[in-house]
Structure formats: C-alpha cells, structure tokens
C-alpha cells in the first residue's frame with residue numbers, strides 16, 4: 100500500500116517546511132526589528148536553517164519514497180492532490196539534489212551579509228563598498244547555474260527557479276514583443292503635458308496613512324487573524340505558515356502613494372498565499388506557483404483595482420476624511436490623474452504602470468550580460484547609466500538612484516530576479532479579463548468598495564491550487580489560453596487613452 104509511504108513523505112516534507120519557515124521568521128525580523136549588531140550571527144543562523152532544510156529535503160530516503168510512489172501517482176488523475184504533491188516534490192527534489200548543501204549554506208550566508216552591507220552602502224552612495232560582495236554573488240550565481248549543465252543560456256536554470264518553464268530566449272522574445280507596443284505608447288503619453296501630481300506630495304501623517312492602507316486591505320479580504328503589517332526599508336511579503344502571512348511597508352509623510360500602494364501590492368501577494376488550500380500546509384504545494392503569477396496578484400490589487408477610477412470614486416471621500424483639510428481643494432479626477440501620472444523616471448519601485456516594464460527589461464538584460472561574462476561588475480554602474488539614458492532618456496545623479504536602488508542583487512543572486520515583475524504585469528491583465536468574462540459586474544462592485552466577487556474568482560482559479568499547477572498550466576486553466584500580451588496592452592491603451600486623450 101502506498102498510504103504509509105505518502106504519510107512518511109509528508110512527514111519529511113513538514114520538517115523541511117518548518118525549517119524554511121523558521122528561516123523566514125529570522126529573515127522577517129532581520130528586515131524589521133533586528134538591531135545592526137545582530138547581523139553577523141543572524142546571517143549564520145539563517146544559513147544553518149537553509150542548509151538543514153536542504154539536507155533533509157535532498158536526503159536519499161526522499162528520493163526512494165518518490166520512486167516507490169510512482170505507481171500510486173500513475174494511478175491517480177494528474178490534478179489530484181496526491182499526484183500533484185508527488186509530482187511537484189519530485190520536480191523540486193531532482194533540481195535541489197544537484198546542489199550541495201555546503202554550497203547552499205555558503206550562498207545564503209553570503210546573501211545575508213551582502214544584504215547588510217547594501218543597507219549601509221546605498222545611503223552612503225558607496226558602490227565600491229559592496230562591489231567585492233557583488234562579484235562573489237555573481238560567482239555564486241554562475242556556480243549555481245553550472246549545477247544544471249546542458250542549458251542553452253547560463254541564466255536559464257536561474258530563470259527556471261523563479262518562473263518554471265521560462266528561458267532567457269523565451270523571455271527575451273516576449274519582452275521584444277512587448278517593447279514594440281510599449282515604446283510608442285510611452286512616447287505618445289510623454290509628448291503631452293505631464294499630469295499635476297503635487298497633491299500626492301502634501302503632508303500626510305504616518306499614523307493616518309497606515310490606518311487608511313490597512314482599512315482598504317481589510318476590505319480587499321486580507322485576513323488580519325492570519326497576518327499583520329510592520330515597517331521596513333524595502334516592502335515585502337513573507338510567511339511562516341498558511342496561518343501567518345505578513346506584509347511590510349514604509350512610510351513617507353510627504354508622499355501619500357508610497358505606503359498606500361506598497362500595502363495594496365504586498366496584500367495582493369499575501370492574499371494569494373492566504374487563499375491556498377489549507378490541506379497543503381507543510382508541503383511544497385503551499386506556495387505561490389511562480390514569481391510571475393505571484394506578481395500578477397500584487398499588481399492586480401495594486402494597479403488594476405487600486406489605481407482604477409471606480410475604486411477612487413468610492414474611496415476618495417474616505418481619503419479626504421482621513422487627512423482633514425489636506426485634499427479639500429483636490430477633485431477625485433485630479434487625484435486619479437496624479438496617481439496614474441506617466442513619466443520617465445529613475446526608480447523602478449516608483450515607476451508608473453506604463454514605463455515600469457522598461458525598468459525591468461534593462462535589468463533583465465544586464466543580468467544576462469553579467470552572467471555571460473560580457474559585462475564585469477566593475478563596469479555595471481556605467482552600463483546601468485547607459486541603459487537608463489538609452490531607454491528612458493535619464494541619468495541618475497549617483498549610484499543610490501542607479502545601480503544601488505534595488506535589493507535583489509545584494510540580497511540574493513543574479514539571474515531570474517526581475518523577469519517575474521513584467522510577467523506579472525502581463526498575467527494580471529489576462530486574469531482580470533478572465534474574471535470579468537465570468538462576472539461582468541466586477542467593475543461596478545469595485546466602484547462600491549466591494550471586492551468579494553473578484554477575490555472569490557481569484558481564490559477559485561488562482562490561489563487555491565498553490566503550486567499544484569505550473570504557471571503555464573494555471574494560466575491555461577484559468578483563462579483558456581497561454582500567457583498573452585494582448586489583454587495587458589488593451590488594458591493600458593484603454594486606461595491611458597482616456598487619461599491622456601490619445
């Protein structure tokens with residue numbers, strides 16, 4: 100009988116899950132409350148837990164169980180929970196068993212130290228200070244890729260970790276197709292007089308900002324009995340179990356957009372995880388299925404919903420009431436235009452929906468060049484400036500707003516870190532289109548501050564299955580077709596044709 104084997108597999112996976120979740124908790128603390136003096140020991144502790152999880156998961160006993168379970172798996176439908184658990188575990192196992200545990204520990208310890216160095220180097224505008232660390236990160240990333248020989252591009256295995264099934268070549272082709280549509284759109288918009296967004300940069304007290312954001316995500320369906328929000332430098336979502344899924348934000352009192360939209364964004368990530376079938380707890384199925392699908396959920400709630408006209412027709416009076424006297428002279432139309440202002444800018448996380456993908460594409464290309472060895476880390480700041488100049492017509496005054504702006508390369512690896520953002524933008528529109536097809540009343544519900552129908556559709560078609568299906572399978576099942584850029588382009592054209600009278 101296969102049940103005892105499956106039970107043993109689940110037991111082993113539970114231990115791996117718990118070790119990883121404990122490491123996440125240490126990481127959350129490192130990014131929220133830990134004093135700087137804790138950095139060195141914390142790096143070691145996170146690395147140790149990662150190594151233990153890796154050793155437990157790649158234990159040959161797990162391999163034997165997966166082999167023994169083949170006949171049972173074959174007797175089940177592809178989409179059954181048990182077959183999916185065995186299939187996905189085997190995919191992860193066959194991947195991770197190639198990577199030595201000592202390498203995992205070294206990789207993670209270095210990533211953690213490098214992150215700490217970046218938190219000091221960025222405010223000091225000191226790229227030279229983190230350069231040796233980044234060079235080591237690049238070596239590590241190459242070494243990781245080389246555990247998967249047979250790739251056609253060295254970035255392929257790294258992209259595959261984040262967005263299973265994608266390769267450097269397929270992402271490049273997709274981005275080229277998107278760029279062809281986006282560049283003329285950006286040009287047409289930026290040829291027009293810019294929107295006045297000064298209302299965003301008035302004084303907005305921190306407490307009221309945090310309260311307002313939390314109130315909206317509660318209405319979105321973020322479950323505060325299974326989550327909380329704290330402050331950090333670089334907002335993120337993390338989880339310690341399916342019952343504890345947290346988000347972080349940062350507040351600027353002279354900018355109403357920063358905390359608010361980061362809260363809506365991270366809540367989108369969190370609601371995905373909160374919607375996973377609780378039966379998958381403690382297994383590899385209890386995760387979002389890919390970076391791209393994850394990002395589709397954050398961008399959907401942040402942009403498609405949270406920057407829509409209907410949404411603000413409902414919430415704007417509440418925003419005005421939350422900051423008495425601050426927005427009395429600003430109409431909802433002016434505010435709506437301000438939060439959707441399109442402009443070529445230097446900072447990815449502050450970029451509007453239309454130019455955002457240009458920021459992603461240039462990072463993706465730089466990652467490929469670094470990994471190929473056609474770009475050296477020491478030449479990265481200049482290459483960065485050249486691409487910004489070429490793609491966005493702007494040059495950063497210093498590395499703080501240039502190559503030091505994103506945490507990714509300093510707190511992880513190089514390769515596979517960025518394509519998910521644009522895949523997410525594309526998918527967000529494709530999923531929303533499918534939800535609308537099923538429930539054409541969703542926009543009018545949003546305009547009444549009601550999100551149940553949309554949230555319910557996403558739960559049934561995206562969230563519930565966790566990692567059971569690959570991104571491609573999930574997208575086919577949810578929308579009836581593979582990833583397509585058309586819904587995203589149509590969404591942008593319709594929205595911005597109205598905003599900018601194109």
Ligand code: ZN
Pocket residue numbers: 364368394397
């Ligand atoms: Zn995100």
